[in-house]
Amino acid sequence: MDQNNSLPPYAQGLASPQGAMTPGIPIFSPMMPYGTGLTPQPIQNTNSLSILEEQQRQQQQQQQQQQQQQQQQQQQQQQQQAVATAAVQQSTSQQTTQGTSGQAPQLFHSQTLTTAPLPGTTPLYPSPMTPMTPITPATPASESSGIVPQLQNIVSTVNLGCKLDLKTIALRARNAEYNPKRFAAVIMRIREPRTTALIFSSGKMVCTGAKSEEQSRLAARKYARVVQKLGFPAKFLDFKIQNMVGSCDVKFPIRLEGLVLTHQQFSSYEPELFPGLIYRMIKPRIVLLIFVSGKVVLTGAKVRAEIYEAFENIYPILKGFRKTT
């Protein structure tokens, strides 16, 4: 079958790569170059900097040590499934050392290891894990990025506490649209604060578009007042902020390929699908979209502090990729 003739541009490359029959990469070898004499630990990839991130948080609380142990278990499970990738990753990371080589010197500080030892190992050596185990880097407690993420969108929900007749609302309100064939809710908009609300017949309402928590609450109250004036016994129950989105700019370019190599467990970078890197931070549970231009979008927060905390966590990691060309 002549594969290459009739396929669209992005479908090229179906012929076998040269020399692919014998890959030449030791896919299933354990790769313990330093040979500490201990049994190979589960984590045997170049994700040493992902462990770095976990250790940064260990400076703060004990509960984060427990979290790291949970993380190890997760990594163990992942390792069982993808043991081949470890060796493959090391070989590919050697090709793109630009991103990671700048990072290594920062790691070997003479600070005591603050990790709790993994169950079943005795910490005879200062680094019982991978050879490139990062010891907690010297980030001064007072150093902060000086950049504050701006909130761009708040999504909140409230229960109006009574059944609503959407047809009446759509008829008697100026700012409402209702197309039952497309969506089973009235879409209402107000000008100040500039927001949009989805009002359902059950009495539940979703309010989106506000730039701060207070504005979201005020907007939700205004929608409830409109519904009240239309003749329904609307109340204002269980107002809750469901999601907050923030964005900021670190003002320097970021090597996304390097970041995905060092923070594999958290990052997902598929340039064929999306130009940004999707970073899923564990604590706080925030998803960050990191772009090559240095712009960062943070989402998934329930409170403002989570966005600020997430940005303070990611900023030192991004700065680590700054000095590469």
Add this chain to the structure above:
Amino acid sequence: MPGRGRCPDCGSTELVEDSHYSQSQLVCSDCGCVVTEGVLTTTFSDEGNLREVTYSRSTGENEQVSRSQQQGLRRVRDLCRVLQLPPTFEDTAVAYYQQAYRHSGIRAARLQKKEVLVGCCVLITCRQHNWPLTMGAICTLLYADLDVFSSIYMQIVKLLGLDVPSLCLAELVKTYCSSFKLFQASPSVPAKYVEDKEKMLSRTLQLVELANETWLVTGRHPLPVITAATFLAWQSLQPADRLSCSLARFCKLANVDLPYPASSRLQELLAVLLRMAEQLAWLRVLRLDKRSVVKHIGDLLQHRHSLVRLAFRDGTAEVETRGQEPPAWGQGQREGEVGNNSLGLPQGKRPASPALLLPPCMLKPPKRICPAPPVSTVTGDENISDSEIEQYLRTPQEVRDFQRAQAARQAATSVPNPP
């Protein structure tokens, strides 16, 4: 199973239908006695000729696997064979598919999703072995949408907790370049366009590495960059004859589809090469432009590492040194702003001061100025004036008008043949 009879040995009613390879049997689950045996089925011609049947080809394995899963596994194997992958890939991909199938969300998914899942498993296997298979290729083979593929791919990677390495650029370059039909003369390819494969491959690789170093690859689809690099490599190997050929014509000759972003990648790559050429004294005097620089690509690539260092200064350090810009070059003072990258020609003898090494998106001026949002003093508990709410309500007259208009529209649409 009740109602099926009793076991002659122990008298229990718990009889289970089980298969021993392809022979169906009724077995007592208490004592293990075989109550009845079915006829030995000659489903496979092998068995009819008294040859052994492997377990995977017998019905024994199929008993535990649902039909849609069987179909999916068959599709995975077929896809691996179509792509001519090594045999070990097939087993890995099948294992991933089975693993995915254990999750209830996948079992209950639509058929379209299961079909795309086949492609995802094969793609993950290829990525883990550094086999350069693009998502576009898989989507074409599966007749699937890239958006659908993308959502299922992200979901399955998260669900199975897999570590999927990035697409290996070097391998992709080798495979993609080899697919260009330029290495032999043919009726459509004149002799002067034919090129040696090894030379073209090595030069393309160097150009792609250069693009990677100068921020042209990060965040973008890899394939258009490789197309542009291949074109430049091909042109530069025999510029006298090939400068007249355009990118579109080149792709047509080589029987390769031209990806849309390739022309803009080509311009970006040429701009980088021009900047590098400014640093070489003997090229500076030639006052090169985007066409003439192609003739010197060989020289530029030979010294690319030092030229890039000379031609560009670290854009990432720009923020820090903006205030303390060393007055080493008089022209340096002019480029105080980040992103001020003028493509003006150098004045005579001195090389142009280094441009910022930044991704193209940071070099372009911002499309719209984002004003800082005004600090709002909203507390959320303010009084809401009635007048403000009244503006959002229709007056009774408006309601009547609206209802009349709606009724008229209904009447108009319900009449089949309006006069």
